[in-house]
Amino acid sequence: MMRGLFQLTWLEIKIFLREPLGAIGTLFVPVAVFLVVGRAMNRGTGTPRTPGGLEFMQTGLPVMVSVFMAISAVISLVTIISIYREGGILKRLRATPLRPYTILSAHVLAKLLFTAVTLTMMILAGRRFYPAGLQAPVISFAFALLLSTLAILSIGFVIASVVRTARFAQPVSAIVFYPMLGLSGLFVPVEALPAGLQWVAKLLPMTYVVSLLSGIWTGESWFAHLGDLAALAVFGAIFVAISARVFRWE
Amino acid sequence: MAVSTRSVISVAGVRKTYGQTIAVDEVSFEVRDGEIFGLIGPNGAGKTTTMECVEGIRKPDRGSISVLGLDPFRDVYQLQDRIGVQLQQAHLQKRIKVWEAVHLWASLYKKPVSHGERLLEQLGLGDKRNAWFMTLSGGQQQRLFIALALINDPEVVFLDELTTGLDPQARRAIWELVRGIRARGKTVFMTTHLMEEAERLCDRVAIIEHGRIIDVDSPQALVDKHCPDRSVALTTEAPLAEERFRALRSVTDVTRDTARFTIHGRGDGFITEVIQCLAEHQMRVGSFRTEQPTLEDVFLKLTGHSIRD
Numbered sequence: 001m002m003r004g005l006f007q008l009t010w011l012e013i014k015i016f017l018r019e020p021l022g023a024i025g026t027l028f029v030p031v032a033v034f035l036v037v038g039r040a041m042n043r044g045t046g047t048p049r050t051p052g053g054l055e056f057m058q059t060g061l062p063v064m065v066s067v068f069m070a071i072s073a074v075i076s077l078v079t080i081i082s083i084y085r086e087g088g089i090l091k092r093l094r095a096t097p098l099r100p101y102t103i104l105s106a107h108v109l110a111k112l113l114f115t116a117v118t119l120t121m122m123i124l125a126g127r128r129f130y131p132a133g134l135q136a137p138v139i140s141f142a143f144a145l146l147l148s149t150l151a152i153l154s155i156g157f158v159i160a161s162v163v164r165t166a167r168f169a170q171p172v173s174a175i176v177f178y179p180m181l182g183l184s185g186l187f188v189p190v191e192a193l194p195a196g197l198q199w200v201a202k203l204l205p206m207t208y209v210v211s212l213l214s215g216i217w218t219g220e221s222w223f224a225h226l227g228d229l230a231a232l233a234v235f236g237a238i239f240v241a242i243s244a245r246v247f248r249w250e
Numbered sequence: 251m252a253v254s255t256r257s258v259i260s261v262a263g264v265r266k267t268y269g270q271t272i273a274v275d276e277v278s279f280e281v282r283d284g285e286i287f288g289l290i291g292p293n294g295a296g297k298t299t300t301m302e303c304v305e306g307i308r309k310p311d312r313g314s315i316s317v318l319g320l321d322p323f324r325d326v327y328q329l330q331d332r333i334g335v336q337l338q339q340a341h342l343q344k345r346i347k348v349w350e351a352v353h354l355w356a357s358l359y360k361k362p363v364s365h366g367e368r369l370l371e372q373l374g375l376g377d378k379r380n381a382w383f384m385t386l387s388g389g390q391q392q393r394l395f396i397a398l399a400l401i402n403d404p405e406v407v408f409l410d411e412l413t414t415g416l417d418p419q420a421r422r423a424i425w426e427l428v429r430g431i432r433a434r435g436k437t438v439f440m441t442t443h444l445m446e447e448a449e450r451l452c453d454r455v456a457i458i459e460h461g462r463i464i465d466v467d468s469p470q471a472l473v474d475k476h477c478p479d480r481s482v483a484l485t486t487e488a489p490l491a492e493e494r495f496r497a498l499r500s501v502t503d504v505t506r507d508t509a510r511f512t513i514h515g516r517g518d519g520f521i522t523e524v525i526q527c528l529a530e531h532q533m534r535v536g537s538f539r540t541e542q543p544t545l546e547d548v549f550l551k552l553t554g555h556s557i558r559d
Contacts, residue, residue: 004358011343011350018345018382084343092340095307097330097358 004098008106009113016080016110026076026114031121034065035129062122062136063213064186069118070149070209071181073111074156075173080107081160082169091250100249108153112146119145136217144216148209151232152177154239155205161246180206185214205235256283258406258437259304264313266299273299274461277313281406286428286438288452290445290545292557296461297441298338301410304439305335318405331359334399336392338410338441344384348375348394351383352401359402369397373427389420396427407431409440413447425451445545445557455545457552464552469545476551477543478516482524485509488533498523509536 017023038061081104084090093103119142156173163172183190183197184206190198201207212228222229259281266273274296281287289297302308304315306322306329315322320329342351352366370376373393378386386394392412399407409428413421428451431438442448448455449469456466465472479502487509495504495513500520505512513524521540528535549557 004354007354007357011346011354014350015343015345088337088340089343091307092337092342095305095330095335095337096355097327 002099002102002105004096005102005106005109008093008098008102009109012106012110013113016114022076026072027118027121030065030069030072030118031125033068034061034122035125037061038126038129059214059218060186062126063210063217065122066119066141066145066213067148067181067184067186067206067210069115070145070152071177073115073149074152074177075170077107077111077153078156078160078163078169078173079166081157082163082166085160085248085250086166088250094249104157108150111153112149115145115149116142135219137219140222141213141216144212147229147232148212151205151236152209154236154243157243157247158239161243161248164248177206180204183207184210186210205232208232208235257281258283258318259287259439260316261300261304262314264300264303264310264315266296266303266308266310272461274303274458277458277461277463279456279463279466281437281439282454284432284435284437285453286432286440286451288448288455289439289441289458290443290448290452290455290549291458292443295443295458297443297458298410299461300458301408301439301441305333305408306330331402332405334402334404334407336395336399336407336409336412338414340395341391342383342394345382347380347382348386349379351394352397355398355401361402365403366397366401369400373397374423387420389416389423392416392420392424393427396424396431400431404436406437406439409438411441411443413442413444421447443557445549449545457549459553472545472548473543476548479543480515480520481541482511482513482515482521482538483541484511484513484528484538485536486511486528486533487536488531490531491533494527494531494533495524498527 016026041056081090084093090103094100123136123138155176159173159176160169163169181187183193183201183204185201186206190201190207190211193201208228208231212225212232215225215228216222257280261280262278264277265275277296277300279287279289289300291297299308303310304317304322306317306326309323317329318332322329348370349367352370353363356363356366370379373396375390375393375397378390378394383391383394396409396412399409412428413424416424425447428438428440440452442451452469454466454468455472457464457472465476467475491511492504492506495501495511498515500517500523501513501515503514505514515521515524527533546557
């Protein structure tokens with residue numbers, strides 16, 4: 001039973017939007033990055049000026065912005081959870097008929113919703129400014145992004161469990177997530193890495209996120225990415241199981 | 251007030267440890283229907299741990315607790331509908347509005363929001379409906395927490411260090427609210443480290459120190475039992491005053507600084523005897539003041555140190 005889930009989710013969304021910096025950072029910065037970078041590479045002519053630019057604009061940039069969107073959602077969640085814990089807010093909410101998982105689910109839902117809204121804005125902006133480049137299966141991609149966000153949110157919960165104070169939650173999450181991107185295939189294809197690093201990349205959930213998102217964006221079938229989905233499901237299950245054991249409410 | 255002897259909370263032999271530290275041990279007491287019961291002691295004595303075990307937030311390592319006939323840890327969700335809780339040092343989301351918190355709570359307890367709105371008015375928060383939690387003063391935050399604790403019309407209300415950090419004026423206002431809760435027929439279980447608060451508010455108190463209950467009774471009974479000594483300070487120029495005071499049966503000691511006397515004694519009849527003596531010998535008295543020991547003195551007597559140490 002999830003008594004209060006929707007009320008709490010709606011409330012958390014409103015509360016989040018009342019903090020101007022957080023709201024702007026989450027909703028508008030990714031769209032702005034997408035537009036600014038896209039425009040810089042595609043000034044006026046409609047054809048990219050750098051070699052490989054077209055491909056980057058059509059696939060690399062949207063995927064990259066999406067991955068950053070997912071990571072920023074996770075970091076924001078970790079930060080909120082630790083602030084709530086430090087202030088005794090989690091404890092206060094838990095001493096109501098709200099079930100513990102309802103409280104956490106409300107935050108996850110709120111983050112997924114923000115991710116969906118930002119993605120929609122990004123795609124609308126893309127349609128408006130680069131009509132040629134975007135033929136991507138938008139609905140499938142949105143779904144893939146939400147699944148990816150969910151998978152890395154589970155890592156967020158482990159971080160939120162281990163890091164006790166709100167002050168360290170943000171830097172620790174950044175240290176966990178951003179270096180992972182270097183090996184994820186986002187900047188350099190995994191196949192182009194040295195053999196040892198390829199092996200490390202295969203152990204990182206972000207690699208599967210990038211593979212799934214780029215594949216779906218370029219129109220590949222879900223079937224071709226069953227491996228990515230399975231890997232993300234396994235990572236998700238492991239991290240959820242860990243955080244269920246170590247999560248602290250106060 | 252109509253305090254019955256039916257127990258709504260009974261705690262027997264409760265022990266709770268955190269790692270190597272024993273937070274509370276062998277804690278036993280009963281809270282009766284309709285009373286304000288106070289758990290009093292210095293910070294770190296085990297008040298909050300005890301209360302959180304009773305609320306079902308923590309599981310005791312040993313012992314048994316029954317609240318309204320339920321096991322608070324096992325039946326926590328059943329119990330939640332019948333108790334109201336205010337936690338020590340809890341906060342709400344910084345930017346949650348007062349009415350939003352009240353509406354959320356009302357929906358969680360399946361109560362009409364009108365009841366919550368009425369509570370806001372009664373607690374003097376009507377004009378703060380649209381204010382963010384972070385903008386409320388300490389006293390307003392506590393009043394909001396009282397409103398939230400009362401929203402499900404609970405049978406038992408738990409208040410943990412309700413007035414800590416409030417100025418004296420806000421504190422007195424909160425005391426009135428707590429008496430109002432009792433007047434509605436509810437049982438109040440509170441903790442405080444302020445002896446004055448316990449003395450003014452509580453029908454009965456349990457004194458806790460180093461995780462153990464030292465004694466349980468009404469503040470007056472505790473004072474009578476542990477600090478039976480009273481004193482009268484008076485000034486008189488009457489001849490033979492000192493001898494006459496010393497001759498009284500209940501007097502234990504008399505000290506004197508010229509015309510200023512301090513008469514020590516014990517027992518119910520002590521003050522009456524002094525007054526009768528003054529009247530009998532027609533002694534003119536310049537000033538007359540009786541001094542009653544307080545819970546503070548009881549605490550000092552029982553623990554060997556002041557609660558503020």
